[in-house]
Amino acid sequence: MNPDLTQLVHQVTELFEDLDLSSVRQWKQAQPDRFAIGFMPIYVPREIIHAAGMLPVGVMGGGDRLEIIRGDAYFQSYICHIPRSTIELALTNRLDVLDGMLFPSICDVIRNLSGMWQMLFPDRYVRYMDVPQNFDPEVGGAFWRRELEALCQDLQSLGGTTIEDDALQHSIAIYNENRRAIRELYEARSDQPWIYPTSEIYLLLRAGNVLPPEDHTRLIRQYLDLAPLEEDRREQDMSRVVLVGMFCEQPPLGLLLTLERAGCWIVDDDLLLGQRWFGGDIPENGDPLDNLVNAYLGEGARTASVYQPEGRRGGWLVNSVKTNTAEGVIFCAPSFCDPALLEQPMLVAALEENGIPHTQFKYSENTGQFAVIREQAGTFSDSIRLWSEA
Numbered sequence: 213m214n215p216d217l218t219q220l221v222h223q224v225t226e227l228f229e230d231l232d233l234s235s236v237r238q239w240k241q242a243q244p245d246r247f248a249i250g251f252m253p254i255y256v257p258r259e260i261i262h263a264a265g266m267l268p269v270g271v272m273g274g275g276d277r278l279e280i281i282r283g284d285a286y287f288q289s290y291i292c293h294i295p296r297s298t299i300e301l302a303l304t305n306r307l308d309v310l311d312g313m314l315f316p317s318i319c320d321v322i323r324n325l326s327g328m329w330q331m332l333f334p335d336r337y338v339r340y341m342d343v344p345q346n347f348d349p350e351v352g353g354a355f356w357r358r359e360l361e362a363l364c365q366d367l368q369s370l371g372g373t374t375i376e377d378d379a380l381q382h383s384i385a386i387y388n389e390n391r392r393a394i395r396e397l398y399e400a401r402s403d404q405p406w407i408y409p410t411s412e413i414y415l416l417l418r419a420g421n422v423l424p425p426e427d428h429t430r431l432i433r434q435y436l437d438l439a440p441l442e443e444d445r446r447e448q449d450m451s452r453v454v455l456v457g458m459f460c461e462q463p464p465l466g467l468l469l470t471l472e473r474a475g476c477w478i479v480d481d482d483l484l485l486g487q488r489w490f491g492g493d494i495p496e497n498g499d500p501l502d503n504l505v506n507a508y509l510g511e512g513a514r515t516a517s518v519y520q521p522e523g524r525r526g527g528w529l530v531n532s533v534k535t536n537t538a539e540g541v542i543f544c545a546p547s548f549c550d551p552a553l554l555e556q557p558m559l560v561a562a563l564e565e566n567g568i569p570h571t572q573f574k575y576s577e578n579t580g581q582f583a584v585i586r587e588q589a590g591t592f593s594d595s596i597r598l599w600s601e602a
């Protein structure tokens with residue numbers, strides 16, 4: 213591998229593996245009055261945190277690199293894994309560098325986690341972000357604007373910096389640029405997945421959880437320049453699949469590698485969906501809070517935790533299959549993830565109406581055995597190639 217690409221992949225792997233958030237600590241140490249605000253998946257308006265001069269930090273659980281010792285005591289056994297590993301990270305002081313935490317309303321588990329946080333860490337700033345499920349500007353829009361204003365007030369009190377409109381417009385522009393770079397990355401992978409393997413793209417996106425957005429955008433653009441220079445990355449006879457269900461608790465990296473080794477090119481996915489929440493740019497002029505609200509109402513991603521009227525679920529998935537010329541869909545959801553698993557039958561119905569093959573399995577962020585998944589994904593990949601040739 214080209215030394216520059218090797219170094220870049222090494223850098224993002226180190227950031228991914230660093231459960232102590234060392235890069236966030238270094239960012240704060242560079243200037244004594246800096247603040248870092250953590251957030252859980254899926255979507256929070258990172259632009260507001262950035263405009264307050266603070267660093268938004270995505271907290272996506274402990275993955276397969278954290279032994280759960282105390283976290284299990286806080287939850288029953290039949291829920292997903294991310295809340296217990298997040299509690300474990302906090303109780304082992306790994307999240308002390310964060311000056312606050314935002315918990316967006318994804319599901320009851322995250323709601324309860326925000327309550328636990330308030331009880332466990334009464335001195336730290338905590339906010340439950342009740343993202344709207346009503347998309348009428350007069351109802352959900354007005355509500356979301358009040359939520360965003362309240363977040364601005366909170367961060368201003370915490371950091372002592374007034375969030376001016378021009379600072380927020382600037383932050384919107386910074387994140388527009390970041391989302392543009394990610395869109396280019398996804399388009400490049402869809403065109404030539406053998407050059408941009410998902411196992412690398414995922415690490416690159418994870419770096420966006422801890423790096424300032426300006427640095428993250430630079431890194432993505434550098435990767436887009438370097439990856440095509442790899443001469444040994446050649447097209448292979450593999451299946452093109454869309455991976456869906458991973459918008460919250462993230463799969464272990466080994467699972468993504470396993471899917472690739474089983475003969476699946478992943479050409480679209482919902483990993484780290486919050487970083488790609490908007491399909492287009494948010495306007496950079498005019499009232500920035502209104503622009504954030506309107507973007508959320510009109511441009512936001514469609515996923516299990518977002519309300520959609522009866523009959524419309526699944527349209528985005530069918531569209532993704534067609535746009536990315538995928539041959540099948542793999543439902544890959546965390547065990548006990550109510551939003552993902554309750555939505556799955558509706559998505560399956562939409563795929564079957566359109567004759568799109570699919571398979572499904574579940575994972576936990578600390579799953580360590582991939583033999584069965586490899587067999588299942590390999591068989592699925594072989595069978596859809598046979599069907600498409602028939």
Ligand code: SF4
Pocket residue numbers: 292293294295318319320321322460461546548549550551552
């Ligand atoms: S993995 Fe699913 S159930 Fe668990 S916190 Fe996330 S959205 Fe909720």
